[in-house]
Amino acid sequence: MKKQQSIPLVMLAIILITLSCSRRDTDSTDKQADVQLIVELNSKQFPNASKDSIEKETYNNLQQLDGIEFFLKPENNYLDENTLQTNGKEKELTLQQLTRNNNAQLFYFKFSPASTNVPYMIYSAKEKTPIGIGSYKNTPNQYVLFNQASGKTSLFGFGWNLTLNTDRNKYFIESRDITGSSDIGIMSYVVDTQNKKLSIEKKNNTASQQFNIVPNDEFLIENIKISTKGGEITESKSIVLKRGTVKNDTSKEVKQNLVFSETLIGANSFIERMGGILITKTGNLEVETGLPKVIISNGVTSFGNNEITKLKYSTNSPLTTTIQLNIDNSISPKTTLNYKITVIQYQFRLKYTALCRGVKSGKIINISGVYNGTSYSNPSLEITQQNI
CATH class of the missing domain: 2.80.10.50 (Trefoil (Acidic Fibroblast Growth Factor, subunit A))
Structure with missing residues (x-):
């Protein structure tokens, strides 16, 4: 009888051990799931x-x-x-x-x-x-x-x-x-x-x-608009383009035609103000737009009418300006004519907006920023004469 009763007890012990191990495995799995949740x-x-x-x-x-x-x-x-x-x-x-x-x-x-x-x-x-x-x-x-x-x-x-x-x-x-x-x-x-x-x-x-x-797109520049509203001239200075002399060692007055032409290169840049958004541009980055010029009227500088100019959309691009003069002068007998050609160079800052279209999305983005430009105005000829 004692042998017959021992079998169920052994089986019960095995079942309890199995349940205990299963519970520990379940608890371990639940804890692991909590770690990953x-x-x-x-x-x-x-x-x-x-x-x-x-x-x-x-x-x-x-x-x-x-x-x-x-x-x-x-x-x-x-x-x-x-x-x-x-x-x-x-x-x-x-x-x-x-x-x-x-x-x-x-x-x-x-x-x-x-x-x-x-x-x-x-x-x-x-x-x-x-x-x-x-x-x-x-x-x-x-x-x-x-x-x-x-x-x-x-x-x-x-x-x-x-x-x-x-x-x-x-x-x-x-x-x-x-x-x-x-x-x-x-x-x-x-x-x-x-x-x-x-x-x-x-x-x-x-x-x-x-x-x-x-x-995740590239953008084509469709047009650029530069505004004079809120614009400022950051620097101005006079630049000497040429100095020269012409002698008249005759006893008669001489007519002298002074022809001058020089191409100046100014620094220009578009600086985007889009915060932390980096926009990739593609296609033709040279765009024609109206570029205001600096003018002087009654001693006051301001921005004049726009001139259609081809600009490269870049953080650093050159822009050429040609200065030309054609002036007739009279040189007195036995006189040396000294001349100096000057121009005023202006550095200025204007706001701009570039309308861009996404190649993949077709979406329009208006890039705002600051255009830093160079302008030349008021070319002048200064003449003095002295006896030989």
Whole structure:
């Protein structure tokens, strides 16, 4: 009888051990899943800080990218890890080498009015869901940049404010929602690329937190308009083009025709003011446009009528101007005529707008910026005579 009773007890022990091992395996799997699970953040866990206002110029520039996909490239441009890339829904974004035909590296904006709490969100072109800030379930205080899952409706952590650096040529990708405290008060969080790794850190204005937006398109320049409104003359100076002498050693007055022609080369440049948006131009970069000239009237300098000029859209291009004079002079007997030809050179700054059309998208972008030009005016001949 004792043998017959021992068999069920052994079986029961085996079953209990098996269940215990299975439970441990399940617990281990659940813990591992928690380690890998990114969760959205709870708005109640963050200070109720007031939202920074959206700069109108920045918002207007970015809104021109509506319907255009783009790359996000960090200032810390590591050769092999120079572009943001998504890796699936509910997965962290990473830095990868730029691959232009990889739509996991492409993003697009969805816009709301600038006055709203979430003026724009950044979406993955591949996943069709927004990117935002979350944390792994087991490390709730360590924030990561990730792709939202499909079907989620929460916007907290997915609103962004793109703010310009001091030079106004790159953006901080700054959260509209996630804030923290510091010795100087409430601090915002931004996307960071320190040590080739994407992370979410408190804003410190370093290069690792600055980005350029690069549209996935090339643009043809259709026209350029240069405006005199708000223009300024930054420098003016008199330049001597030629000095010379003509002798009349006869006893009669001599008529002298002075013919002068010289081509001057001035520095000209178009400097874009599009914030951190880098727009690739293609096709013919020489465009005819009306270029204002500097004139002097009653001792006052101003910008005169436009002259149709062919300009090259470049950060540094020469522009030629030809100065011509044809003057008759009378030289007295036994006299030397000394002459000097001068012209006034002006450096000036004007605002411009270049209308560009995307080759692939067909979208129109108006590039605004500053045209720095050179103008020459008031060529004059100064004459003195002296006895031989």
